[in-house]
Amino acid sequence: MxxxxxxxxxxxxxxxxxxxxxxxxxxxxxxxxxxxxxxxxxxxxxxxxxxxxxxxxxxxxxxxxxxxxxxxxxxxxxxxxxxxxxxxxxxxxxxxxxxxxxxxxxxxxxxxxxxxxxxxxxxxxxxxxxxxxxxxxxxxxxxxxxxRDLPGLEADGKRVWSYRHALVPPHQPKKLLVIGSGAIGIEFASFYNTLGAETTVVEVLPRILPVEDEEISAFAKKQFAKQKMTILEGATVKKLDRGADKVTATIEQGGKTTTADFDTVISAVGIxxxxxxxxxxxxxxxxxxxxxxxxxxxxxxxxxxxxxxxxxxxxxxxxxxxxxxxxxxxxxxxxxxxxxxxSSIAGCTYCQPQVASVGMTEAKAKEAGYEVKVGRFPFIGNGKAIALGEPEGMIKTVFDAKTGELLGAHMVGAEVTELIQGYVVARTLETTEAELMETVFPHPTLSEMMHESVLDAYGRAIHF
Known part of the structure; x- marks a missing residue:
């Protein structure tokens, strides 16, 4: 034919x-x-x-x-x-x-x-x-x-899950190990931890959410710890011994090796x-x-x-x-x-608290040779955040000190996955700090923190 x-x-x-x-x-x-x-x-x-x-x-x-x-x-x-x-x-x-x-x-x-x-x-x-x-x-x-399946950590759908198994779980985890703290790992850790699973996250790199700005990662880690999540950074799962109703994980961190039992493991080590x-x-x-x-x-x-x-x-x-x-x-x-x-594509992670970012982190901007101006604004200084009962969070903006170009924006807190788009549009329009400062943000909204973060980079924040 x-x-x-x-x-x-x-x-x-x-x-x-x-x-x-x-x-x-x-x-x-x-x-x-x-x-x-x-x-x-x-x-x-x-x-x-x-x-x-x-x-x-x-x-x-x-x-x-x-x-x-x-x-x-x-x-x-x-x-x-x-x-x-x-x-x-x-x-x-x-x-x-x-x-x-x-x-x-x-x-x-x-x-x-x-x-x-x-x-x-x-x-x-x-x-x-x-x-x-x-x-x-x-x-x-x-x-x-x-x-990605790492040798010895392969998902089997029984006690060791990939993201697909985690979406249609054969049982409710009581003691959960999540390997990897990128968006997929941290979202499932957040989900099952909220439903009552005793959750441990192991990240091989020195900090969780490794692609995010360092301050944002540190803030998120504190919030996860408050939610009784155990976070192990700079750690590696060396092997998994699988039993009928449990998995024994061998974890190496700082030159020390320990073992711990879990009833469920989610492997989220990349794609x-x-x-x-x-x-x-x-x-x-x-x-x-x-x-x-x-x-x-x-x-x-x-x-x-x-x-x-x-x-x-x-x-x-x-x-x-x-x-x-x-x-x-x-x-x-x-x-x-x-x-x-x-560089103009936003990344969003829907854990609690949410994390969102676009452009360069402060460290990356400095590495690239920029002299930077950095602004920060906490959720606790925003009326809408307090009214919502969501006072934990922050917005951080990074500008080129010479030109006023918005190099990057980084957020952690309630609904930041919706807020980030404002900065994405700003970057696409090649906006500088001047236009952002002159923009009137509606009140009371979470978006006002975006304005304040820009003002803070230039020593002009009003509510902080």
Whole structure:
């Protein structure tokens, strides 16, 4: 049977792939998406969305315990883990269904199956009905990534979990070990700790949340300690001895080795790109540490072949993938496309307290040779934060002392994942401290702290 021909073929339907396909179709290009598992990819089905649904449940549970503070009464507070998980899966299912609807609405063809590049512009898809041949002038790889398995720490779904197992837990952990304190590790630690698990987090680097500004990491660590979480920094899990109902972990820290028993372990030690069995090597695509090497326009060096999102490397964020997908579709359609700048992409972690940042940390800015002005403002100085009962947090801004350029912004506290976008817009508009100071922020809002943090960098803070 002759191959079906398209202008654009997208392999993978996560937040990079499905967005690329929709934009390509909007630009008048005939488009096909090939997906081997679930429309919406990991983000919608097993990542960003269902984790936020779980975390919302634990946040409400946490607030219920604080009812008395707000003049409210709540007795017999408890939770049903199965119902919490069921809600999370329902949210994921609803959004994944929405992706199918959007693709159909934009007349994108969907082929469910496993794709292999059979040559330049040629794809073979193994479907449940056999093999399908597809030809495309342009191919976008959006195959994503999966959890990294370290030797001896591999997830088995019983006592040692990956993020996928943690989203549909076979039991409620009572004593939990989380290996890795990046966004995934710390979010699950936060979720299960709030539900009552005695939680220990082990981080190999000198501090938790290692990509964040040092002050923010230190502030978050103090809050986690208040929540009775045990944090071990500069520590390594050497091995896991698995029993029927427990796991004995051997942990090394500061030259000392100890063992401890846990009933559950979550391994969150990073991700690896899905580059296998795609036929990339035969085409001469360069792969570096499981990620496809691309230029700033996501071109692989093989004509007509692009790679976007997690498979193309850091930062491993859904919103980066989506914007790369749009950029590549625009490029293919002959439009003027702007490369996505990693330094202007915000990172958000939905633990309690939330953490969000964009741009350079203070240390990175100094390393890059900048003379900096740094502003800080605490939540305790903000009326809305106190009214909300959320006085723990801070906002930190880093400016170039010479030009007033906003180099970075870093936050920890309630709802900072929503606030960070103000600084993202500011950076995109190449705003200096002057415009930010002249901006009128509404009162009473948490956003006023953003203004005060800028004012503080220039010795002008009013409420602190």
């Amino acid at each position: 002759a191959a079906k021909t398209y202008d654009v073929a997208v392999i993978g339907s996560g937040p990079g792939g499905y967005v690329a396909a929709i934009r390509a179709a909007q630009l008048g290009l005939s488009t096909v998406v090939i997906e081997r598992e679930n429309l919406g990819g990991i983000c919608l089905n097993w990542g960003c969305i269902p984790t936020k649904a779980l975390l919302r449940s634990s946040e409400v549970y946490h607030l219920m315990h604080r009812a008395k503070e707000f003049g409210l009464k709540a007795d017999g507070i408890g939770y049903d883990l199965d119902a919490v998980v069921k809600r999370s899966r329902g949210v994921a299912k609803q959004l994944a269904g929405g992706v199918g609807h959007l693709l159909k609405k934009n007349k994108v063809t969907v082929v469910m199956g496993e794709a292999t590049l059979a040559g330049k512009g040629k794809i073979t898809v193994k479907t449940d009905k056999g093999t399908e041949e597809i030809a495309a002038k342009n191919i976008i790889l959006a195959t994503g990534a999966r959890a 690896v790109g899905n580059v296998e069995n795609l036929g990339l090597e035969a085409l001469g695509v360069k792969i570096d540490r499981t990620h496809v090497v691309t230029d700033e326009y996501c071109r692989t060096g093989v004509e007509g072949l692009y790679a976007i999102g997690d498979v193309a490397g850091a930062p491993w964020l859904a919103h980066k993938a989506s914007h790369e997908g749009v950029m590549v579709a625009e490029l293919i359609a002959g439009r003027h496309a702007h490369p996505v700048k990693p």
